[in-house]
Amino acid sequence: MIRPLSATDVAHRVADDIPDGSYVNLGIGLPTLVADVVGPDKEIVYHSENGILGMGPAPAIGQEDPELINAGKQPVTLLPGGAFFHHTDAFVMMRGGHLDVSVLGAFQVSAAGDLANWATDDAAMPPAVGGAMDLAVGARRVLVMTTHTTRDGRPKILPRCTYPLTAAGVVDRIFTDLAVLDVRPGGLLVREVVHGLSPDELQSVTGAELRFADDVVELHPTGPSCPDPPG
Amino acid sequence: MIDKRVATLADAVADIRDGATVLVGGFGNSGVPVELVHALLEQGASGLTVVTNNAGSGESDIAALIREHRVRKIICSYPRSAGSVWFEKFWRAGEIELELVPQGTLSERMRAAGAGLGGFFTPTGADSLLAEGKEVRVIGGRRHVFEEPLPADVALIKAHRADRWGNLVYRTAARNFGPTMATAAALTVAQVSEFVELGELDPECVVTPGIFVQRVVGVAA
Numbered sequence: 001m002i003r004p005l006s007a008t009d010v011a012h013r014v015a016d017d018i019p020d021g022s023y024v025n026l027g028i029g030l031p032t033l034v035a036d037v038v039g040p041d042k043e044i045v046y047h048s049e050n051g052i053l054g055m056g057p058a059p060a061i062g063q064e065d066p067e068l069i070n071a072g073k074q075p076v077t078l079l080p081g082g083a084f085f086h087h088t089d090a091f092v093m094m095r096g097g098h099l100d101v102s103v104l105g106a107f108q109v110s111a112a113g114d115l116a117n118w119a120t121d122d123a124a125m126p127p128a129v130g131g132a133m134d135l136a137v138g139a140r141r142v143l144v145m146t147t148h149t150t151r152d153g154r155p156k157i158l159p160r161c162t163y164p165l166t167a168a169g170v171v172d173r174i175f176t177d178l179a180v181l182d183v184r185p186g187g188l189l190v191r192e193v194v195h196g197l198s199p200d201e202l203q204s205v206t207g208a209e210l211r212f213a214d215d216v217v218e219l220h221p222t223g224p225s226c227p228d229p230p231g
Numbered sequence: 232m233i234d235k236r237v238a239t240l241a242d243a244v245a246d247i248r249d250g251a252t253v254l255v256g257g258f259g260n261s262g263v264p265v266e267l268v269h270a271l272l273e274q275g276a277s278g279l280t281v282v283t284n285n286a287g288s289g290e291s292d293i294a295a296l297i298r299e300h301r302v303r304k305i306i307c308s309y310p311r312s313a314g315s316v317w318f319e320k321f322w323r324a325g326e327i328e329l330e331l332v333p334q335g336t337l338s339e340r341m342r343a344a345g346a347g348l349g350g351f352f353t354p355t356g357a358d359s360l361l362a363e364g365k366e367v368r369v370i371g372g373r374r375h376v377f378e379e380p381l382p383a384d385v386a387l388i389k390a391h392r393a394d395r396w397g398n399l400v401y402r403t404a405a406r407n408f409g410p411t412m413a414t415a416a417a418l419t420v421a422q423v424s425e426f427v428e429l430g431e432l433d434p435e436c437v438v439t440p441g442i443f444v445q446r447v448v449g450v451a452a
Contacts, residue, residue: 049334050258050407066260067405073259073312084403086410086438087258088342091335095355119360126322127331128311129361134335137354168358168374 002196003221004148004177011037013192013219014103014145014175022100023047023093025135027117028072031103031145045081047099049131051090054082071131094131095138102139104132106146106174108161111208113171113183115144116163136167148176149205157181157188158207178202180219181210192217235397235447236426240270243420243448247276247385250303254341254412255283255293256388259312262405264389264422266450268292271387272299282306282341282383284334284408288314297321306381308334331361338411340381345414345443350379386416390439393423394430397444398437406438413443420445424452 005013011033018024018034020042026032035057038044046055048070055070056077064075078084093099108116118132136142149155157174174181179202180192190212193202203210237243244267247253253271257263272295281302286309287293296302297317305327310318321327332340333355343351352375356362366377388409390399399421401409413419421444 048404050261050404052404065403067262068403069259069261073261078403084401084406086406087334087338087408088411091338095335095353114358124323126310126319126329128309129331129333129356130309131334133333133356133359133361137357164360165358167354167356 002194002201005194005219005221006177007033008037009219009221010145010175010177013180014143015039017143017173018042018044018101020044023053023098024101024103025049025094025099025139027102027104027132027135029105031105032072034103034145047090047093048076049087049090049094049135051085051087052076052078052082053085053093054079056082091131091134094134097138097140099139101141101143102135103143103145104135106144106156107163108156108158109144109146109171109174110158110161111183111187113169114161115142115166115171116161118166119164121163132166136170141172142170144171144174146174146176148178153205155205155207159209178205187211189213190216192219194219194221234395235441235444236395237446237448240266240422240448240450241273243267243422243446244270244274244387247271247274249276250278251276251384252280252282252382254383254386254408254416255281256386256407256409256412258284258404258407260288262389262401262407262409263292264387265292267387267389267420267422267448268296272296272301277301278303280304280306282337282381284308284337285312286310286315286318288312288316294318297327300326302327304328304330306330306332306337308332308337333361336378337381338408340378341383341408341411341415344380344382345411348380350377352377381415383412383416384418386412386419388412388419388421390421390423392425392427392432393421393444393447394427394432394441396429397421397441397447398432399423399439399441399444400432400436401438410439413439418445419443421447422450423447424450
């Protein structure tokens with residue numbers, strides 16, 4: 001029985017890819033876990049689309065400022081050195097290529113690095129996009145953090161996205177509970193695989209064709225496995 | 232003598248007409264000019280096009296405007312939230328028109344209007360459904376979609392302090408869309424929690440210069 005990585009394990013793995021001194025935007029949902037696990041040896045400046053750089057962790061209970069919230073509308077704090085600015089500047093930072101890293105959740109990712117993370121085919125729900133498209137096109141490095149398959153076991157990494165695209169050809173690297181994959185001109189290259197999972201087994205839960213690096217690294221789960229991960 | 236202060240919330244929104252396009256500041260519940268929106272509800276204007284990031288939640292402000300059938304169309308980036316019950320109800324019934332705009336494009340379209348520009352090309356959304364029917368051009372090897380400016384009749388925004396010239400400073404992340412919206416409307420109305428004398432706002436730190444603001448009204452903090 002394969003043990004997939006927990007969401008926290010994946011967050012640790014993503015955090016390892018973020019260099020000291022980076023300006024980073026973490027998408028709503030799973031990616032927000034990354035801030036919790038970045039070690040004190042790194043100084044990372046977190047950006048929020050509603051006009052914050054230097055965003056800190058949630059305040060103590062009773063210390064919340066209702067105006068000081070993150071993109072997910074949760075109360076946050078401002079670290080020393082942080083700054084507030086208006087929305088247009090917040091998106092200049094995103095769209096203009098000033099953020100070093102953007103970590104996004106995904107409904108689907110394609111072998112060409114296309115990302116679908118804003119709409120499904122559920123016509124009963126009103127569409128909503130927020131800042132997803134700006135984040136996907138603008139950051140210097142776009143990392144996707146997601147479960148490898150949907151809750152009912154269907155692949156999320158596909159030859160082609162079937163859900164509406166957020167942006168085409170933007171994803172650099174995909175981190176899942178089973179593997180780390182690079183988007184390369186020739187398709188997906190598997191860099192790391194969870195302990196005990198064979199190449200054939202990984203391919204069987206992946207829609208897109210996989211190539212494997214010569215020096216594939218084993219990933220080892222530490223905590224309990226992903227309970228009910230968001231998109 | 233310039234004095235943009237008005238005595239009451241009712242005075243601040245008195246002449247907003249039926250069918251007006253109204254920008255409303257705020258992101259979630261941060262920076263929403265709740266008292267001004269409630270004054271607009273009291274005032275009675277209908278057939279409004281409301282431009283704002285979210286579509287209201289619960290029974291307050293924008294949700295109340297929708298519930299009372301004042302909003303013909305909403306232009307926003309993220310209408311869906313935990314409490315967006317009234318928007319979803321009206322949307323499903325086909326009683327409100329929705330124009331969905333990526334958040335940065337929403338802000339930049341208002342900036343273009345305020346800056347006197349005829350629009351802009353952006354890579355945001357260029358490969359998405361939201362580019363349908365719009366001009367797409369390859370610039371620097373990358374697809375960009377043309378987006379038009381988004382001017383408005385009125386902007387309702389929330390700031391923290393103002394002087395009688397309408398210079399504004401904001402509080403934390405409540406600033407969000409306020410400074411951009413102030414530039415894009417023919418009539419910008421700001422609600423503030425404090426008035427100060429001319430000269431008391433540090434000129435190095437004024438965020439919205441008074442030229443962009445026509446009326447300021449005080450509300451209890």
